[in-house]
Each structure stands twice: as structure tokens, then as C-alpha cells.
Amino acid sequence: MTVKTVKVDVHHLTRVEGHGNIVVDVQKGELKQCELQIVETPRFFEAMLRGRPYGDSSTITSRICGICAVGHATTSLRATETALGIEPTQQTVLLRKLNFYGEILDSHILHAYMLIAPDFLGVGSVIPLAKSAPDVVLRALRMKKLSGDLCAAICGRHTHPIAMTVGGFTHFPTTEELYSLRARLEAMLTDVTATVELYQTLPIPDFERDTEYIALRKDSEYSFIDGTIASTDGGTWPVSQYRDVTNEYLVPHSSAKHAANQRQSYMVGALARFNVNHDKLHPQARAAADAMGLKPGCTNPYMNTVAQVVEIAHATYDSITLIDKLLERGIQWEEPVAPARLSGEGTGACEVPRGILFHNYVIEEGYVVGANCIIPTGQNLANIEADMRALVPQILDRSREDITLALEMLVRAYDPCISCSTHMLNVAFE
Amino acid sequence: MTTLLKETLQHSSIYVPTIARITAVRDLTELEKLFTLELPHHYSLSHRPGQFVEVSLMGVGEAPISITSSPSRTNSVFELCIRRVGNLTNALHQLQPGQFVGIRGPFGRGFPFERFRGKDLLFVPGGLGLAPLRSLINEVLDDRGKYGRITILYGARSPQDLLFREELAEWQARADVDVQVTVDRPDDTWGGNIGVITTLFKNLHLHARNTVAVVVGPPVMYRFVLMELLGKGISEGNIWFSFERRMKCGVGKCGHCQLQHIYTCQDGPSFSYADIKHLEEAL
């Protein structure tokens, strides 16, 4: 091994959501320090929910994150609905899923094209690409716009959704809107293929480290909303037992908590979902995975973006199927389902773009008295650091710039959502 | 109907302006500039003193501006004195000769100066109020023989804020006009009157019965000057104002300038005190 001294200090990682630093200190070949520091300001969402009417929870927690606001809102609603004994209607379930796909698409397209691709194309952002590869940028914008419009038709907008409420929706898309979205999704399929082709050509770094992968699983479908928690190390848990899975703990260099399950760390996100649920993918999405060389059991974290591209294909194809179902049933204006009770505890779990998200609320007489949100990026932090520790010795022979880039690309591959992750759990429950 | 108005109507909407070219821009003070404008094909604006035009810059907006030039002086061009206070006026101040602005109008009734003939005239401009009054003053001076004594009482915040200083000097130089100027805040060079405009009324002697007073200034000034004028015995019908209101159309539709049942843009902006004294909100 090279006897080398390298210090890497990436102060405020770029092209990620939120503020994080990478600090690696190698003294004479020995790794002294290897941290992903989360320096985002603490947000205190759980504390702020206390004492509020239960209906406020989804409005407020959607503000945890601008990218996965629909994910937070959906998870929050599921937690509240579980607590209050509300069973959403079939139409609500379908609309929520379609809406969710809108966000998955929006976020994955943003990540794959605007945050990740520049690294492979040797530029610092998508802006120079607008000149050098305008067709790629316009394709990304076109796909992103459709994803956003999908959410807009259902809930008003994807950043901080509006029409989503406990028990259902307060607004419904029109049949014409659904037809038009369907036609646009059909037209987007060529863009999806082009995205897969683009990712076939990108040199994804070789790096393997075996770890535990955790995702929600359902027998019926590639699960994004609800399900059972499943691990590639074996074992399943009902979402109500999420604490047994996440085991959050605090570390001083991060305002976000770390998590561990059966090993020192685990990974959540697109790659975890793929590893757990690849058998449930849409056939076209499976074909895309094959084309990009992504196989179940993949242990290369850099492949997370490739798994996201697979999910882009899945979400596009399945959105078309969902719209067909909705059109067949016909959209009904339904009043939200009323609560069966006003007190209770409930957990909601969804696979948001970056992995499994939990919200847990305790509600008494209609007011929130306890809240806890566990965010995917928080669950990934320990795993990212473990990857960094494994990676650094393998690349020590490279220049400092290259090491830095490799580390940045590693962290970016996880698509961390740092402002999301800076929450802390409710110690009262410990 | 004026030629410009005909031109405007050819565009088939009263809201579409005609493009006028700036032929000259002159700084009057820090805040005010004098713009000389020319209509296409040298059309005449054919306005009356006291009327205004709607001036616009595409993409910025439109605002009512009094025509400061006298119809007696210029024919193919007209002048606007514009104070920089906001969006449009800031943008107008950036413009150079040769550039274009949109013009609609002239709008409003203007001053009924024919009815002032044979009378003594007392002009009381405060601040930017001189801009509309200058049009009337020059109209009257160019037809000097038709009017009696002429007095101008002009108040500004400071000597630097005085508008049309050369013209003021010309008027002051004339034997047939009595011009008095006061400033609220003097500087070292100032040798004239100090104080608000009402202080000029102390030594004022006039034939109340035969005097028409025309007052234009900021809203706060009107009540005070009015008290002085009524105190001197000038009749309500002989006291004239020009009102400023928010205006978005100039043609009696947008409702912003409505003063009870009156639309300031169409029924005014000049009113006699007798016209409006019964109207709440007028003064």
C-alpha cells in the first residue's frame, strides 16, 4: 500500500440537496479520519408538530424537503391515517401512486441528468452542457416537466403538494388532463430509452462492498407506498416496528442521525429497492437493467444511479398503466374519508426517491403529541462512511483531485438529501 | 377629436398608444427632467393647458403626465416634465433623444382659460405643480393683453428643487408679472423667501372679486392654500385646482381616479372649488 498523506476536505458538497462536508485524513497511508459531516442546521420538525391539529402534519412535514415533498406528505398521511383508523379508497390509492411516480421521476431525472451526469462528462454542472449537448439538456427538461405536470394535475405542484389531505384528496384531475398526460407519457418512452442508452455509455466506477440492503416489499407490486420492511440479509418487519430496523444513534459530526440494523450499516434507496424487489419490476424496466448491466445482488454503490434509471423506466411504464386504470374507473369527486377515532399511534412508510422514509405520530384527541420522522439519507450516512473507508485505500495511488472526485461521486451516487436528514428522533420514545 | 386621438382609434383600441419620439431631454433638477416629444408625421397634440397624456414604456407601464408646454408655443412638439419616483418614471429618466415612448391622449378637460380673460390671475404652484401650471402660465403670457394682473407664488422644498429656473427668471424680469418664490429649506446661496407657500400670502394684495386663483401642488398643500384664498375673499368658483389621483386608463373606465360620481381623468383633473366642495374625499 502506498505510504501517502492525503487530506480531503470538501467543504459544502455541491450538487446535493443540503449542506455536507467530506473530511478524509490519511496520514502516512493510515486512514485517521473519514467522515461525511452533516452541517445542515437542525430543523426540529418533530418538536414543531406537537400540539397541532393532526391535519397540519402533512403540510408542515412536506417542508422537510423540497425534492421529496410528495413523499413526505404521503408518508405523513399514511401515518396519520393508520393512527386514526382511516382506510383510503381505491381511487385515492391509485392517485397517490400516480402522484408518487411523478415525484420519483422528477427526482431521479434531476439526479441522473443534472447532478450526476456532469461528473462523467467532465463539467461542473448542467449549464455548460446546455451549449455542448443541448439535446441532452432539453430532453432532461422535457422529462422533468412532464413529471412535474403529473404531480400538478393531481395535487397542484410537486414541491409542497396541495390537494393531498388526510383520507383522500381535495382536488381531482379531469379526464382530459389524464388523457393528455397519458399521451405525453407515451411520447416520453423514447426519452426513457435514450436515457438508458446514455447510461450504457457512462463509465460507472468499479467498486464493490457488500452491505445490507433494506426496502419496502409487497407481493403485489414494486412497492413505493406501504408494504413490509425487507432486508437482503433476511428478515421482514411490519412498518410499525421500524425502530427495530433503524436503531438511530447520534454522532457529533452530523446533525443527522445514523442508523444500523443487522450490520454496522445498511443501504436504502433505488439500489436497495432493486436488490430487494427486482422481480416486481415492469418487464421493460427489467430489460433496461439488463441493458445497463445492473443485476440483482449488485454491491456497487455507484450503481445506485443506474438503479434510478431503471426506476425511471418502471415509473413511466407503470404510470401509463395506472392512468388506464383510472380512466377505466372514471374519476369520482370523493370527500376525504373521515377518521374512525381521534386518538392513536400510527407509522407510515414509503419508498421516497432516496429510500425508505418513516413517519410516526402519536395523536390524542385530534392533536399531535409525539412525532418522529426517519429519513433515508440519515439511514444511509453510516453506510456512506463505511464505503468511503473501504474506497480510500483502493484509490490512494491517485492524485488528490481524483480521490476527491471519486469520493464526491460516491456520496452523490447516494443522492443524499441532507436538509431532509437533519431531524432527530423523539427521545421520549426510547 | 384631435389628430392623435384619431390615430389612436385607428389601432382599434383606446388603450393602444401612439409612438412618439424623444427629441430632447434636459435635466431640471436632481429628480425632474424635461422631455421634448414629437408625434409621428408631425401631428399636433392639440392640447389645452391642464390636460395630460398617458405616457408608457412597453414592458414597464403607463402613467398620467401633465403636458407642461403651452399650446401657444409649440405645435409639432410638446414637453413633459417628469419626476423620478417609481418604476415608469425611473425608466423614462434613462431615455435619450431618439428613443421612443408611447403616448395616449390628451385627456381631461384642462383649465377653462377663456373664462379667465379680463381677470387678475393668481397662480399658486407647489413643487411639481409648476409642471401643469407652466402650460397655462405661458398660454396666458402669450396672450398677455387679455388678462389683468398676474401673480405667481411658487413654493419648493429647497433652491435645488426649483423647476424651470430660467423661465422663472424671465417671468421675474417682466414688469407685467409679479413672481414670488419661497423655499422650505434654504441653502447658503438663497436670498429669497423662506417658509411654506402660505407665508407668501401675508403681503399679498388682490382684487378678490376679480381674481381667479389656480393652485396645483401636492395633496397636503390644497387645504392650507384654500383657507388663505377664501380668507382673501376669492369666490369658490374662481379657485381652481388640478387633482392627482391614481389612474390606470385616463378614459373614465378603470375607476381608480373616481371621486364620488366624478372621474378625475375625464371630468378633471382641473376643478373649481365650487365644483368639488361638496364632495367628501376631494380635498
Place this chain on the structure above:
Amino acid sequence: MAKPKIAFFEFTSCEGCQLTVVDSLQDHPELLDAVEIVQFREAMSEKGEDYQIAFIEGSCSRPGDEAKLNEIREKADLVIALGACAHLGGVNAIRNRMPLEDVRKYVYGDKAEWYATYPARPISAVIPIDAVIPGCPIDRNEFIRAVTYLLQGRLPYIPDNPVCIECKLKGNVCVYHRGMTCLGPITLAGCDAICPTYGEGCDGCRGLISAPNIPALRTVLAEHGMNETDIEAKMTVFLTYQRMELEAADHDS
């Protein structure tokens, strides 16, 4: 005119407003021709320190943020608050009404002292600002409109209308008549009444109009079945900071 150099910064926020800026490119890719973006950490690695216009997202919620804010103020000709967190303290200020220690302990337990924080404030409480683009998140059309204003050399201007005005322009059935409640009558418009249009009452994310009749609205909310707790909750999703300021001013007078 040379393209203005603009930079984006974020403090305590969800970055949704900056994402909305990215989204605005979907309909206005020509934005990249109109301005030169020199710093936008969320979307680019290039980093220029030479900027004329700084858009700041997020509220100031810890002492350490102040130096950076001052530095931005010094470098930029214009500082513009982007979104509710920067404009009003946003949802971050909800906790301002709660005992701070309690809040920290609730979330961080015995490790509370590891994490610096203090009551969340709008950036105008720390440095002078030139304009705001309100909203949670900002409205992308309003953002583009604001940029055209800046390109014209003037500051973004938002008419002092309540949301009801835009709501009624759209012909919406008032959500009060649908059994819900709404802060539209006291909240600054510009969002095209998007929440009532999608069947939810306004939460006040754009801040108060210049002369809100809060007591009258409280009566309305009570008439529509809200108790004191609910009314307070409704009025403190986004308006905590502004209302605390109003209360302080009332107290002083």
C-alpha cells in the same frame, strides 16, 4: 447590457425554492441566456465569488449563519430573499413560540448541546434586503417575472392584494363554503391562489398584506368551528415571526 451575475445561497430551508428555480428552466431555458449564474451549490460545482444579485433561500437559525449573510450583503449589489423561510422565517419559526431548550431536547435528547441553534429569523432580521420573492415554495412564474424586473433595472414588485382577489379572479368557490378555512383574506397574493384552487385553504405562506384585519379573521375562523388552539395553529404555520413582530409592536405602542 452585460448579463447580470447571479448567485444562489441557502440557509435553513428545504431547498424547494431553488428547485423551483431549476423547474423554471423547463419553461424558460432562455433564462440561461439572460443571466449568468455564478454560484448555485445545489445544481452546480462551479463557484464564482463575483456576483451582483444574490438570491438567498432559508432562514437564519444559528449564530454561525450571520457572518456568511454579512459577507453576501457586502459582495452583492442586490440581495433578494427567496421564499418563505428567507422572507418570514417560514415553518422554521414555528418553534420560536416554544421554549428553545425544550425543542432541542425533544429532538436531540441529551446531545442537544452539540447543535448550535437559536430562534429562526427571516434574513431581513440580520441584513438589509432589497426585495422578496415570497411563497413556500416560490411560484416559478413569479420568479421569472422577478428576473425580468431585475433585468429592466428595477426591483420585483408585488401588488398589495390579498389572496382572495386572485381566488375570485379564478371564480373559485370559496373554501369556507366547502367547510374549510383559509387565510386568504390576510395573505399577500401573487400565487394565483393555488391552494384554494386545489381545494385547500391558504396557510399564509406569502406573508401578511400591509394592513391585515386579523381580529376580524379570527372571528371568522371561530365562526367556522375552530377553537383557540386551531386558530393559533393555523396562524402559525408560516406567520409566527410576523405575528410575533406585530404583537411586539402593539406592545410598544
Place this chain on the structure above:
Amino acid sequence: MGFKIMPKSALADWVNRLRADYRVVGPQPRHGQYVFAEINDPADLALDYPTSVLPPKQYLLPPREVLFNFQNSGMRIEANIKVEPTVILGVHTCDMHAIRLLDHVHNNGYADQHYQTHRANTYLVSIECLKPCMEHSFCKSMGTLTVPEEFDLHLTDLGTAYTVDIGSEKGEKLLEGFDQVWDASDDDYQLLSRVLTEKWPRFSYRLDFDVTELPDILNLSQKSSYWNELGDRCLACGMCTKVCPTCYCFDVSDTVDLTLKNGKRIRTWDSCQVEEFALVAGGHNFRSKRALRQRHRFLRKGKYQYEAFGMVGCVGCGRCAQACLVHITPVETFNELYRRSQRTEPAEVKA
């Protein structure tokens, strides 16, 4: 010209026929209320609606209307005058009176070509009101319970059929070639006359005085302390003016694209109830208090418009009362001012 009869069963066919040549709009249910919107399916049309959120003025004076487009920084300007032949079905008589007032305002002085063009291309199919549409309407008091002559077609519901009164050539055109209408029989005339007679007692007078006294009552009330009471309650939300069929004030603003060269000038419905309405540069606000703005609103409705145009500016539709969250209503306001004007009242309005 005599009345025609159209069976209700023919309505859908007629609407579908009209849709081939016109934009057809009419009242439709929405969240427990009714709105005017384009009729895509005749089944959506609810001609027996109580009242609508916005009046049909939205088709004559669109809430947001582009006045003109400009290119190249204004060196090219094109007026935006939209010709969109539109049939409005089911206009209540109060709204017909309101349109009459709008016609007067926009045809006189400087004619507004935008309005005129919309108006010329609008076909008004009004409908006789046979029962009060809601608790807040007071059309009988305002004299707007019968249709003015501006209609193109006027319908009266006879149970299984409508009588159709043809008011203009435009109206005739709407029926051209439609064979499911025929001349009314004597029986139909008798039924119509009975229906029209029976409707009157169903409406009550809501004002405690005759409407002709309204301008004078308001004149005497200029300094009433009642305005302060309203000002305390009013939210200044402006809804009352937005939903009013006789309000037409507007604001004007420009938008440009990012090249700053091309754009449009737009007018948007404005409201005298909002803070900035009468603010001028320099910061002086001629109606800075809610009390003064409420006074302006009611005096404009009951006095100023009458003085300016000879028509009362309120047609008694009651929409503002329905919209107002703090229950400020014209009926109560006018009656209260009437009551107070009967006593002499010393209190002054705080300016």
C-alpha cells in the same frame, strides 16, 4: 313577434347544435355552488341554478385581458381584440340589468372596443326567475326582477317546456334551422301568464324604503359612524367587488419576456376595497381606511353610478353578501343607513 315553445327534452339537442358554431357557456354545479363555464356536455347545464359565484360579466370583461401585444420594445403594437362568438345560457334578470349598465359605461365617452367586441359577439339567453334564488337576493327591491330589453332570447320555465321570447335578430339566429321549437299556442300563453303572475308573491321586498330614495339616503349618510363599524369588520378581501356584476374597475400591468423586447399589457379586475387602490406616488392614499373604502363601495353602488349614468349600480343579486365572510350585506347596510337617517345622527366619520 310571438313566443316560441321549446320542450325541455329538446334543450340538449339545441345546446349541441349551438356548440358547433359558438362557445356555449352556462351555469354548472361546482362544490355546492354554481359557476358559469363552457358547456361540454348539455347534461352539465343547470338552468334552474340559484346564483353563480361570478356573474356572466366574465365573458364581457374577462378577469384578465390582454389589451395589446408588443414586439421589438413596442415598435410594433397589436391590439388584442378577441372575437369569440359566445352564447351565454341562463342569464338571470338581475345580471341582465347589470349588463345593461356595463353596456352604458363601455359605449359612452371613450368607447371600450375590447368590451364592445366581446359584447357584439355575445348572445344573451336570459331566463325568467320564478323564485328567489337565495337568501341574499333582493332583486324585487331593486326593480330587476323583470328582464330588460337587452336579451337575445329569453326563456321562461313552464314545467315541461320553455317559452322562448326572441329579442333580437341575434336571437333569431340561434334558433335558425332548429325544428324543435314552435309557435306558442293560446294555452301556452295562458300558462305563461299564470306562471308570471304567480311568481311575484314569492319574492319579497327586502329594502325598508323605495329604491328611488336610495341615492338620497346615501347622500345623507356620508358622515355616518356606520362606515366605521363596517370598516372594523371588513377584511378588505375585495371579494364583494370581484363577484359583483356591476363592478368593472381594473388595474393595468405589463409583462415582458426575458429578452425584454416582447410582451403584453394586461388589465385585471381590481377592487376598491384593497389598500393600494387609491394610493398615488408620493404615498398619499385617498382612501386609506377600510371605513372609507366601504363607504365608497356602497355609495358607488347606490348613489354615484346613479348620478353618473342614471342607473343604480346595484342590481340586488346578493352575490357580495353571499361571498362576504363577515356578513356585510347591501340589504342590511342600506336598511341600517335608512333607519339612522330617520334619526339625526351627530357622529362623524373618522377620516
